[in-house]
Amino acid sequence: MPEQPVRARLVDVARVAGVSKATVSKVLNGRQDLSVRPETRQRVHEAAESLGYRPHSGARALAGASTHALALLVPALANPTYVTIARGAYQRARELGYLSLLAEDFDGQEADESFNDLVQEGRVDGLLIASARPGHPLLDALSRSPVPHVFLNRSVEGSGRNVTMDVARSSVTALDHLHSLGHQAVGHIAGPPGITPSEDRKQAFLQHAEKLGLAAAPVASGDFTEDGGVAATLELLRATADGSRPPVTAIYTSSLAQAIGAMGAILKLGLRIPEDISVVGNDDLPIAGHLVPPLTTVAMPLYELGTAAVDALVAAIEGAPMGDVVVPTEPHLVLRGSTARPEGAS
Amino acid sequence: MPEQPVRARLVDVARVAGVSKATVSKVLNGRQDLSVRPETRQRVHEAAESLGYRPHSGARALAGASTHALALLVPALANPTYVTIARGAYQRARELGYLSLLAEDFDGQEADESFNDLVQEGRVDGLLIASARPGHPLLDALSRSPVPHVFLNRSVEGSGRNVTMDVARSSVTALDHLHSLGHQAVGHIAGPPGITPSEDRKQAFLQHAEKLGLAAAPVASGDFTEDGGVAATLELLRATADGSRPPVTAIYTSSLAQAIGAMGAILKLGLRIPEDISVVGNDDLPIAGHLVPPLTTVAMPLYELGTAAVDALVAAIEGAPMGDVVVPTEPHLVLRGSTARPEGAS
DNA sequence: CAGCTTCAGTCAACCGGTTTCCTTGAACGG
């Protein structure tokens, strides 16, 4: 049997290349505190290649070097927004020689577990945290045993390690669009209170609504889910129940799922989209184009958020000073069929 | 400064408990090849507890023991189906003392990378593979350096390590429902060819359609995405374009995304759901209830699939013989608004 | 009471890398 299931180890490479373990290690890690003949370097690389050598991550981590792994903590994997972010993070990490692991953190329930399993057990060098919120257990754990980390999407004020998008701009973009169509009463469905991107989006919405001189700009809060969208929509349209005209002619939501819930609720009330109510969602994902009517959304640079967060984290791991980062790509409107001039507008 | 960021190590626990490293290791790992006084055992546990001791996974792995980590490879994270499976896997793994890592495997592109990063570098003890398909590079890598693994959802024939659900039953359930409503011409949107659960579902559909004596049971294939659903729907309804009656009065899809695409396409053709065409999807997720009309689906035991796969894998890692497993929970119908009696039925 | 078990744990090697400090031979300067 030509069984050869044994992993090649550093010594194997060393033997084949005719040098010592130390030399192989230094060459493969590209350390310049050692001078080697180009010819030797070459031999080492060839030997490693031919043996299919892969350093054992555990041994590496033990020896004081890094694990070359990061972990991304997201609050809800079922939210495809985070999947897009995760993809960006994964790709960029890979380009930088890191492995990005993905973990779901059900709003704190799993945070401590994840922290223990991943950080305390030395599996990762740093954390990408997309699930932060005030009072989150992770913040506590991080202050007790600090580990390189960045907060993305949901920021932590004053941490100096936030990687975010220009969410204020997304509110402006959505409102400008609706305003230009002639809407004067626009409702906003915000996320749960206390979560930064949600608060920022809401503030920007209110400010810009005032600046545009909208007649009404009510806000309702709800979870980022379909159900949250339904509840908030009913709240915004409450006056409708008695048969009078709806108090708003357009709704701008914080998440795609909320928009889906909102659309369902609006149609169930017997109102039409976009004739009676226009809807604008946040985040552009394939499903948006397949809803009926297709959903107009503000596309956020989610993938870039992932890459930028990894850039920042890796820089921090390698000792660079940290600072807040805002992804430069601007949100932009993806026009579909869920928005139109309000009836009765000139 | 009360800085104490140093992780507690095995020796620290040993010192506090007043015993040797070896004893601590054996006690904490619950090995019975060692006899200890209950009192000593107690001291060790208390010491570990008070120091917040967590074994370094790398050191552990190096010393020949396991890493206590698994990896789940899914073909598309954006498909919430896999998120549900992942949750089941994560929870069950945790109960068994393992950590379940999640990796996306874009149909083979990332498989080798993941395999290298996770298996070759010794980060995990085993693999849960949900992304298998014929000719997948992973199958090759696995035969070269075998690692404990199971295939879930998508099986690999003859591997003897498949963990699946009763997908045939889901076709039967869907068809029985439609047949009982009076539908005689039901179309099926299958997944891409060669992927097992898709093939099985299709076979079961055709067989049961024949058994029920349906007048027509056309099948169209498409990706598991919304776009795949649109294309397949247009194919099934092609005859409609000329204004004649649609060739089918109901459509049963392989995935939720396909169903969403199908609904969009049907409505865009000017047909009504469910009056003109009934739609039944597969997999029940929150969004299904928020579509307009709400989607009737066959709920598959996804979470259980995740737990069962972990059970099988961990058993395999611990040396038990493997065999194919079918999750016992049966698919069941979730009745919503997208199905009704066909018009013209008695 | 010597010898044999059993109990309760200890010793030390080992896993596969990384890193610090050395060694060695050759070239070079004076």
Next chain:
DNA sequence: CCGTTCAAGGAAACCGGTTGACTGAAGCTG
């Protein structure tokens, strides 16, 4: 011609666990 320096690479300690072989003391046996 001899001491220095430098390029090129090697030896060995160490990281934090695990594990099988081993040991001292107590208990049992005859």
